[in-house]
Amino acid sequence: MKDLGKLKYFLGIEVAQSDEGIFLSQRKYVLDIIADTGMLGCKPVSIPLEQYHQLATDNGPVMTDPKKYRRLVGRLVYLSITRPELCYTIHLLSQFMQKPREAHWNAALRVVRFLKGCPGQGILLRANSDLQRSVYVDADWSTCPESRRSLSAYIVLLGGSPINWKTKKQDTVSMSSAEAEYRAMADV
Known part of the structure; x- marks a missing residue:
């Protein structure tokens, strides 16, 4: 066995320890998602999902390659480990895995644009509580x-x-x- 020191990175989760507590984030994972979707040059948005969306009743064209959508939503599900603010959006997007439409893909890309604005956000587990x-x-x-x-x-x-x-x-x-x-x- 070998002592590798304090935990810094495990399964895509970055761990930063200080006197204030332990901060968990998936910054590198988020940046990989942004790069894989080709959204590095996009403009970030302030909210992950449009208000008054009609995703459940959308009758637009079905995606020709649903594997891209399933892969992206699967990656977002793993991202929800350290990003509770995405819980509702991911719940909504995961309902359309069987037959995603173009509007669903665009909504998933909007989440990526949201992530571009705050890639290092995460959870602080406070030491003094x-x-x-x-x-x-x-x-x-x-x-x-x-x-x-x-x-x-x-x-x-x-x-x-x-x-x-x-x-x-x-x-x-x-x-x-x-x-x-x-x-x-x-x-x-």
């Missing part, structure tokens, strides 16, 4: 236009550091926004 648990939950009532199921999202913080997050469709159809919110709280 009170280990108080906080949970934030939200639900979007009847968000899926096809199944009318609501969307639940949550993030769990331990001492101000994110330790768990998720976005998913609820299992049943809620009759009101209050019911959707209660279901989301019950899931967490």
Whole structure:
């Protein structure tokens, strides 16, 4: 066995340790995604997904090579290890893996443009915290236009550091926004 010193890089995750805590990011991985998609010269955007998108009901042309889309979305799923703000967008894009359309590909490229503006963003696991648990939950009532199921999202913080997050469709159809919110709280 050999002592290699403090952990700096593991499975695409960069680790920086300081007195403030441990910072986890996937900067090199993000830069590889940007380079592989040919978006090095693009202009960054401030949000990963357009507001009032109609991706679920899009009837545009189907992609001729869906492997590109599947590869990009798969890479974004792995990126969500250190990027909780992408959770909703990745959840949405991963629903179209079977038959992606051009609009879905353009939405995935928009995420890459968002990443170009902040490639080194990540998670700080604080060293000085009170280990108080906080949970934030939200639900979007009847968000899926096809199944009318609501969307639940949550993030769990331990001492101000994110330790768990998720976005998913609820299992049943809620009759009101209050019911959707209660279901989301019950899931967490």
